[in-house]
Amino acid sequence: MNCINFVVPMNSCPCGFYPDRSRCSCTKQQIHRYLGRISRPLLDRIDLCVEAARISFEDLRGMGEQNESSEIIRERVERAQEIQKKRFQGSKIFFNSEMSSKQVKEYCFLGEREEELLQKAFKDCHLSARGYQKILKVARTVADMEGSGRIGRKHLYEAVGYRDLQEKYWGKEDAV
Ligand SMILES: [Zn+2]
Numbered sequence: 001m002n003c004i005n006f007v008v009p010m011n012s013c014p015c016g017f018y019p020d021r022s023r024c025s026c027t028k029q030q031i032h033r034y035l036g037r038i039s040r041p042l043l044d045r046i047d048l049c050v051e052a053a054r055i056s057f058e059d060l061r062g063m064g065e066q067n068e069s070s071e072i073i074r075e076r077v078e079r080a081q082e083i084q085k086k087r088f089q090g091s092k093i094f095f096n097s098e099m100s101s102k103q104v105k106e107y108c109f110l111g112e113r114e115e116e117l118l119q120k121a122f123k124d125c126h127l128s129a130r131g132y133q134k135i136l137k138v139a140r141t142v143a144d145m146e147g148s149g150r151i152g153r154k155h156l157y158e159a160v161g162y163r164d165l166q167e168k169y170w171g172k173e174d175a176v
Helices: 028-035 040-044 057-066 070-087 101-107 112-124 129-145 153-170
Strands: none
Touching (some): 040 153, 070 129, 101 129, 112 153
């Protein structure tokens, strides 16, 4: 299996408060240098970019009741993996992230409204062909997590959101 799953937790700047400029004391150059430690080729291998909000003690205490337990989340992840295992049975790949463009066409079918939404995101976010494919693959995984055979608009929205975040910190892929 040539697929490596990895998680890169990092601050958004040396002091950790950026983009909250009222608390972040780093210079532009410091932030740029810090984020630059993640190279573009490495960034391309990162499918999901998620911003974790600072959690206060009060939030943490109330968390158990409001949010999904890690047990439930684990079940959803396992279900998504199971779906992918079946989907790619007999092929050389295991995960959605490994799909070729031909496989993306086959497995990431979009309805008319979904297609429209993605076209709009493609224009608004100036996505490259690679960015477009990546969103489809991530949306496929988000749908799998829900056990949904179809990729719906909310799955696409979520996938576009992950993409936006990466651009917020590292800029557009074509710009570098
Ligand atoms: Zn800072």
